[in-house]
Amino acid sequence: MPKPVVSESARRRRRPTKNGVVLSEDLIVRTALRMLREHGSAGLSVRRLGIALGADPSTLYRYFAGIDDLTLAIGDMLIGRAMDGWHGTGDWRADLRELGLRIHAAYLEHPQAAVLTASRISGKSHEIAADEAILGLLRGAGFPGRDAVRVYHAFIDMTLAFAALDAASLALPEQARRADEEMWQATYARLSPATHPNIAAVAPLLVADMNDSAYPAALDMLLASAAPWDCERNGSAGDE
Amino acid sequence: MPKPVVSESARRRRRPTKNGVVLSEDLIVRTALRMLREHGSAGLSVRRLGIALGADPSTLYRYFAGIDDLTLAIGDMLIGRAMDGWHGTGDWRADLRELGLRIHAAYLEHPQAAVLTASRISGKSHEIAADEAILGLLRGAGFPGRDAVRVYHAFIDMTLAFAALDAASLALPEQARRADEEMWQATYARLSPATHPNIAAVAPLLVADMNDSAYPAALDMLLASAAPWDCERNGSAGDE
DNA sequence: CGCGAAACGTCAATGGCGTTGGCATAAGGT
DNA sequence: ACCTTATGCCAACGCCATTGACGTTTCGCG
Known part of the structure; x- marks a missing residue:
């Protein structure tokens, strides 16, 4: 070497x-x-x-040992920026929501970098700090360990997954991005009610909605179903 | 040309x-x-x-016009395989769950291909068929158009996002994949309770859980909070 | 203050990549 | 059987990541 x-x-x-x-x-x-x-x-x-x-x-x-090493370092910087200046308010659900939106936003601020890093685990300091904060919120809210881990896992993976997905479309070359955005108008909105009744029925709504991120809505749905009491509500279906 | x-x-x-x-x-x-x-x-x-x-x-x-064209064609084949032979049962929640798991599984069966394609919109026939099916389930369940689109959007993006995320780790070279899997054991499980009390408190649970996909759990949480009545429960927080 | 080791930047080269333009040829309609 | 042209092949271009050898600068130590 x-x-x-x-x-x-x-x-x-x-x-x-x-x-x-x-x-x-x-x-x-x-x-x-x-x-x-x-x-x-x-x-x-x-x-x-x-x-x-x-x-x-x-x-x-x-x-850096190679371009992969450099990639991980870039990812760590993004997570660091997401957490920079964050403070909890005491309302765990609102805090989790804020944290998720922050991480999502930090990645989308550098979509081209996010594409390369969002699905990697770096194990570096900023990543660890974020995980500690999330688990702290859940355990502070009264989730028993098992459920805290389950909700934490779903929360962090969903956040990073959406960050990667949304970043990917933002990171497309301008021309391809426009083509994707206009896909709903050009393809879906023109389908016949005879062959695709359901798409046709909501086509205008699709055109209006599909170019925004679904992350906030999905995050709210996830948080709405998480509660420190009676977690067995979802517990029975927690694995494949 | x-x-x-x-x-x-x-x-x-x-x-x-x-x-x-x-x-x-x-x-x-x-x-x-x-x-x-x-x-x-x-x-x-x-x-x-x-x-x-x-x-x-x-x-x-x-x-193919270039390697990108080839990529989109590969993606179309994956979605086609996911939908192949699917039939609804009449229970919309169970059907959505089944559909999500099928798509997720189809991508994970070819992780290396999924990485390249999961975040692309092809607008080709198999993709459209899947969207029609999902919207059909939701509208059939009684969701009004607006809410059907909201749930559809969260559902499909979450499914594809998790597929991309989970595929990415499966697609890593064997050596890097092992390193990632052992990260929880090697790094997180060794953190001091003094500096990282919450991680330390649930470390064994993290080690056990974090190498499986969180998609099934996240999907169940999302479906649990979706209901064709009283959708306003989440409606107020549906955008950034 | 000066010396020697080694940290670190540079050079040159290797083997891979996607893509293109020109060319030969075989397939199909007539 | 012929002619057009679709289609496969060849050679070349300009990228890419990575490596090994080399030279120079810097710093700790005496």
């Missing part, structure tokens, strides 16, 4: 690149985020990132 | 390749699915697909 990756904290010597830029993990991740926003989710490459930083592409392998 | 793509139905001349293989859209898509399963989601490339088919890579551009 000719290029061992040195952890950020152990890094001591900072040698500027040819162009005078002093590198750091944080600078690299922030630059990657900017490139993703500007050039789309396929626009991030080691070569381009190197150029944007004024450094040789191979230099980045001194900081 | 030197290579116009001819639609499958208009295709008339079938000239075998050097190796004697007769190509077709269907054969290409099925071969692509097999390659995805065998070589992982990064293992599908035009070149390899060409080799697997015994044809020159560039030949595929006679059938």
Whole structure:
């Protein structure tokens, strides 16, 4: 292994690149985020990132073991931003709702990055902090451990799953995104009532609704059915 | 445009390749699915697909405008398989549950393909058939149009979102997948009760639960809070 | 203050990728 | 049997991630 990756904290010597830029993990991740926003989710490459930083592409392998490592670091930064400045109010349901919307929003702010990271588990500090906060809310509300874990699992996976799904359509190239948005108008709204009576019956509503995220509605439905008492209501059907 | 793509139905001349293989859209898509399963989601490339088919890579551009086109065709096949042979029973809640689990399962049967396609809207026939069926169940249950659309939207997006999320972890290279699964044991289960009291309190439950899909539980919670009467219960919080 | 080790940026190269334009040929309608 | 043209093949272009060797700068230590 000719290029061992040195952890950020152990890094001591900072040698500027040819162009005078002093590198750091944080600078690299922030630059990657900017490139993703500007050039789309396929626009991030080691070569381009190197150029944007004024450094040789191979230099980045001194900081990250590969592009996958870099991806995880980007994801951790997104979760960190979601949790930044959050405080509970004491109303667990409202707090969970707020937390979910924050995470969802933080990912959608960088859709191209979210696409790459939302379905990864990083195990880094910000992710852990979020999990601790969610479990704290549920256990504080009186959910027994088993049910707290069940609701936590459904909550966090649903939030990340919607973040990934919604980010994916936002991250499409402009042309493809428009095509997708107009699909409801162009295809679904034109189906005959004879062959597709149900779609035809609600076509205008579909056109109006389908281009917004369903996450808030789904989140509310999930929270509405969660209660620290009588959890057995859903308990019998908790696995495949 | 030197290579116009001819639609499958208009295709008339079938000239075998050097190796004697007769190509077709269907054969290409099925071969692509097999390659995805065998070589992982990064293992599908035009070149390899060409080799697997015994044809020159560039030949595929006679059938699909690009790799994106091929991706959409793969997705359509997956939805088709999910709906294949489905019949309603008359119990709308049970039927929706069954339908959701079927779609989820169909995608997870080809995780590497699901990763590429689950967040795309194809607007092709199988997708439309699924949407018609879901809306039919809800309207048949007595949901007024507005609420039918709201529940439909939450249901289908949640199902596809979970399919994409769960497929993503199944599609990771074996080594990375193991690392993710052991993350709960290796990282979360070792956190100190002093700094992370809530995670520590339920750590064994987390280790046991987090490697299964939360989709069935989340689906049940969503269905539990949906009812054709008194939909205003959740209605006030239906958008951001 | 200066020396030596090694951290870190750079260079060059490898093998893969999607995609394209030109070309040869065999298939099908006539 | 012929002619058109659909269709497969070839060669090439410009990307990509990653690696190994190399040179230079930096820092801890004496």
